[in-house]
Amino acid sequence: LKKLNTRLKATTVTRNQMIEKAKAAENDKARLLALIKDEILGEADYLEAMERMEKLKTENDNNGDGAEGSTAQETDQIKILQMAWRSVDERHQLDLQHMQNTFKVATMQAQAEVEKARQAVLEEKEREILRIKEEMNVALQNAKADSGFLAGDGSLQNDSVAVKKNEAIE
DSSP states (O other): OHHHHHHHHHHHHHHHHHHHHHHHHHHHHHHHHHIIIIIIIOHHHHHHHHHHHHHHHHHHHHHTTTHHHHHHOOOOHHHHHHHHHHHHHHHHHHHHHHHHHHHHHHHHHHHHHHHHHHHHHHHHHHHHHHHHHHHHHHHHHHHHHHTSSSOSSOOHHHHHHHHHHHHHHO
16 A cells, blocks of 8 residues: 555656646747747738638548548648748748849849940040030131141141141041
8 A cells, every 4th residue: 555655646746747847848839839920920821821721621621532531630730830931931032032123123224324324424525525626627727727837838838737637636
């Protein structure tokens, strides 16, 4: 009887320890589920996955696939979390692709604007060069007519120098 009482006490202590461990495990499970549902996935994603899982379950029941297994199988929270995680991951991938495409478009637009500005600067430079050449030609012609730059009697030699200067300007 004494041995039985000792075993009973030991068994009771072990049982109480197991109950405490089970409660702690349930508490940790609830905290982890709350973390995943609220912080990682979001309640809406979890509910959507749960609805999809129920829909799949009813489709399987209607098709006759595993009718016995589906009644024995309760809603598996891990499968629901996996579904929700996958849908969130797909959405994040699509968001990332959208951001990358937006960045590419913005980059291409910026490059086009830079090219436009570069082209405008080159055109302005060409116009300015042409304007300066025209002014120099007019000044050269005026100097030739006035004989201001060409010293001497206005002979052919001076005219050839003026033509060379005109050609160098152009």
